[in-house]
Amino acid sequence: MFKPGTEIYIYPQPPRHADEVQSGVDRYLYALQQSLACELKLVNKRDMTAQQAGEAVTTANEEELDLIPNSNSKKSLLRKCIPSVCFLIYGYIQETVTLALEMRRGVPEQSMIHVNRVGCELQTIAAKIAGIERVMTTVHNLPGEDLEAQHWFRRCIEWLSFACGDRHICVSHATFDAWHQRVGLRRDKVEIIYNGMTPPDYSQFDRDQYRSKLLPTVTDAVWIGICARLHPMKGHAVLLQAFARLLQGGEHSEVALVIAGSGGLDQELQQLAKDLEIEDSVYFLGHRTDAIEFAAAIDINVLPSIHSETLGYSLIEAMFAARPSVVSDVGGMKELIQNSGGGKVVKACDVEGLADALACYLSNPTQMTADGQKAQCYALEHLTADQMAAATMEAYAKLV
Incomplete structure (x- = not known):
């Protein structure tokens, strides 16, 4: 039985006030924080969203990430591919290790982390490296359709990220279906929970x-x-x-x-x-x-x-x-x-x-x-x- 008052560590930080809400994920986190029968805690003061975690290591230069060279020669392909892939691997490893160290310092191993997905996440991977036993995610996004989202290394990170989550909340059946096709997400590890909000009071609205x-x-x-x-x-x-x-x-x-x-x-x-x-x-x-x-x-x-x-x-x-x-x-x-x-x-x-x-x-x-x-x-x-x-x-x- 889950006891009210248990602490849940969460990424990213929920908005503290309604006027701080700027996105759909913010609205979800704010509504959840206001209605949940337990306390949501931030892992640390570093307010990094899941999207930022992915972008931090993949946004150096569009040309660096473009694996299709202007020249058709194999030599040009190697010069283009190898630096890009090495950059991606080094950046993801560095970011994952940094997150894992932060979690190890700030979160007890028997705690629970709730990660909110809006991109290519590293937090679930870092949580498992840090030894955290229970990792929950809420999936707010569908798989990307642009060229960058199809990169083989990014798709590997997506698969590993989902595999490191113990259970997942999908905000719709369509969200589950899309990730089931993309990474083989299992239905027995997923809860379908629609987004919710506090019913507005229109009694004073003219x-x-x-x-x-x-x-x-x-x-x-x-x-x-x-x-x-x-x-x-x-x-x-x-x-x-x-x-x-x-x-x-x-x-x-x-x-x-x-x-x-x-x-x-x-x-x-x-x-x-x-x-x-x-x-x-x-x-x-x-x-x-x-x-x-x-x-x-x-x-x-x-x-x-x-x-x-x-x-x-x-x-x-x-x-x-x-x-x-x-x-x-x-x-x-x-x-x-x-x-x-x-x-x-x-x-x-x-x-x-x-x-x-x-x-x-x-x-x-x-x-x-x-x-x-x-x-x-x-x-x-x-x-x-x-x-x-x-x-x-x-x-x-x-x-x-």
Whole structure:
């Protein structure tokens, strides 16, 4: 039996306050910390996320990591390959040994470490080298699809990292399936626990006032909203093309596309909106710190991710706000929609399918409201932070 009050050592450090939350992993850790019936402790003061641990030894120079030389000669290949591989091996070994020494100094051998995966991790390997008996991980990411992620040495590190974990929490069935195919992850070592959050209190929220202050010129329009960083994987370009198609027929003129989030694609996406001649109906809000209020202000939530999406918190926020969602069939998002009936699932990169799904809701406000209510009921029953924490405690107990 797992006893409340037992200390769990964790990577990376959970945010101490709500205003420190900056990512989905931060939201997970913060919600877990607030609801867990035991104390989460940081291994040491070095706040290194799993992604940073991997990147610290692989980001020297893109040319050094590129094993495809410009010349076809074998001599060029050897000159290119050997320094790169040696650099990778030396860097990973150095980082792993450093982490292991830190853990050995700061963590009793019979303790438990909970590592949160967002990339190619070394912490689980270091924990076993340090002699720590119980290693739990939460898998927040899908396998990478870029060339660097396919590097044979990186894939070896991924396999060894998973092998050093005693049990794993996957945030969706799709996450498990992807890593099962990638590294042979075993189902008997995995718990499927959806992300959770504290149900928002909207009793004091004035939706009309919020909308009029944010976008006073389109207060009465139907808002199609997305809250996500402006990154290619999030599928903003697909959404803009689908929205342009939606407006072509002229049947849905009283509609606005509201985009919350920042990132390197800001100017590119704004230019795309101009090229599609929809800039008058698209609103870029930039980075927002009021995601909870934004979720309640929109009418339809949309997440057209094209790859690498496990289970975005913006979907869960929209569900708690009783907003239906249109999502792509990437990662675990489709699972929540199919389980709840609170939205529609379309194929990734399917511009026409995305436009048709949005049009269906715009033509049927009754269904839009009903699906939003279904989403909210499911979230309150299955996606609260307390339920996530209770399931995590059970996973801890299986290790103890």
